[in-house]
Amino acid sequence: MNILFLSPEIPFPPDGGHHLRTLNILKILAQKHEIYLIAFAQNRSEFEYVAEMEKYCKQVHLFPVAKTGFNVQFILLALRNLFSRTPVIAQRYFLKSACQKIKEIQQSRSIDLVHIDMLALGLYQSCFSESPVLLTDHNVESLRLYRWMKVHRNLPFKAYLWCQYQKMRLFEKHICSTVTHCTVVSHHDLILLGNLCEKGHFSVIPNGVDTEYFYPMEAPSVPLKMVWVGGMRSPYNADAVDYFLTTIWPIIREEVPTASIDFIGAAPTDRLQKCAAQDRRLNVLGFLPDIRPLVQQAGVFIAPIRSGSGTKLKVLNAMAQAKAVVATACAAEGIEAQDGKHLFIAQDHRHFADLVIRLLRHPQIAEQVGRDARRLIEETYSWQVIARDLDVLYESFRQRRIPIDPVVKNSADPATAVFRRRHAGHSPLENSIHP
Structure with a gap:
């Protein structure tokens, strides 16, 4: 045709x-x-x-x-x-x-x-x-x-x-x-x-997802590490990062003082750069041609997205790498996944922080959820x-x-x-x- x-x-x-x-x-x-x-x-x-x-x-x-x-x-x-x-x-x-x-x-x-x-x-x-x-x-x-x-x-x-x-x-x-x-x-x-x-x-x-490109690499997770992926020129991504920094990160930081997070994506927000300058646990990495190694190292993939619509490819890609994802309902929208089995869906900022803390403290739960997520991607989202x-x-x-x-x-x-x-x-x- x-x-x-x-x-x-x-x-x-x-x-x-x-x-x-x-x-x-x-x-x-x-x-x-x-x-x-x-x-x-x-x-x-x-x-x-x-x-x-x-x-x-x-x-x-x-x-x-x-x-x-x-x-x-x-x-x-x-x-x-x-x-x-x-x-x-x-x-x-x-x-x-x-x-x-x-x-x-x-x-x-x-x-x-x-x-x-x-x-x-x-x-x-x-x-x-x-x-x-x-x-x-x-x-x-x-x-x-x-x-x-x-x-x-x-x-x-x-x-x-x-x-x-x-x-x-x-x-x-x-x-x-x-x-x-x-x-x-x-x-x-x-x-x-x-x-x-x-x-x-x-x-x-x-x-x-390109399941041959995004796959579980042979790399151990870094203890108490989270990761965010998404260019912040998008207003929806910028809002998600600022929302995390103002409402979710303070709770996690208080409960797990040694936790850290990598922010991958171009055009970091002013708030992120200001917070990172004052907190070494916030690592601003900018755009990376290959995000997979750093995503693989993280124990938890975060998606605190509050606005936008449609299925978020960043979430599907993380699931394909067998990562445990904590997402808002907006970020998980449209994905045929079971809450608590393939990913975790937070109801508010406090719930989001509690889910992340639980996964950081119990990596075996994160690993099981990641395996189930990968299986779902292979069967449905190739x-x-x-x-x-x-x-x-x-x-x-x-x-x-x-x-x-x-x-x-x-x-x-x-x-x-x-x-x-x-x-x-x-x-x-x-x-x-x-x-």
Whole structure:
């Protein structure tokens, strides 16, 4: 099949959750299909990776977009967005030059399927011909914005996030209802989006792990060592680290004075750098090309994430290395794991600290949980299994026999119920959305 694949970023290097999923799927799918990749770049340095992606794709076209954050280009975009019904992230990605390239590819090649690898690229539906469109929802984007708004302390920015949440909720409903088919990364997200977008058609294609790369190494754990993995340019990761430092670490430090933790990830927060300067037990290591040896040394992998949505690949990777993971409900969301058997889910900061302390003091429990976690990953979350399922879905488009996973209505899951109540009673988005 000839597949036109739209990605919000060039998925290289594989240094984050979205990159990992997209790159692994493209590698395997390219063995059977011709991939025409349209992607976007915030920095000129990203154009260096075009040659890497040409190993797997027939064509690669990369387009520059405005950087996020406090810069003139993005601030002007955000100001213009005040008068638009479209979320700023979707408006940011919509470029006439990219739309023109999409049309050129469709005119010169017989495209069997368009794969949109992020909701924010949904505006490009106006550029497609008659090809069926498959959308991958890596997250429930409106829920992610809502959670971020709830934990943010800056009131003007909180108000801005609230406006973006309202726009995203309507945009998400419209796009998921108008594409041919959507894939989500978990049954949890299937319930949320299925109830929000009742006209949409969904299948679950979970996130995965390269089980040959992430595996239990022959390296003994360092006593009383924890590890965090995640670049802190992401606001969700930055919030998780600061939350750990302010509410969880003081309890652990008091109960286990010799405990220590490695923080792996680019752009450490100001709070982390300040705390590390005053406490030698906090080791700030920055970005590392290979995180596996240090993860293997740790007795406990922490994931104190409070905002965001979707399945966290960092958690799956740690489980693949047979590490005991202590996570919030948000960090464990969508993973088909049993609490207390495959990982530990904390209800609040005190519970989180108590779980970590227990595992540090009883490493044999951590080792058993790690073994069970690895077994779960091998059986459920291997990229080979996941790419195979996606390939079956691709073939179903060719045969026009698309499988649909049933959506469980009125789920008893409390997070789902809260989210559904938030969305109840809102009017649908108008048929046309203009960037």
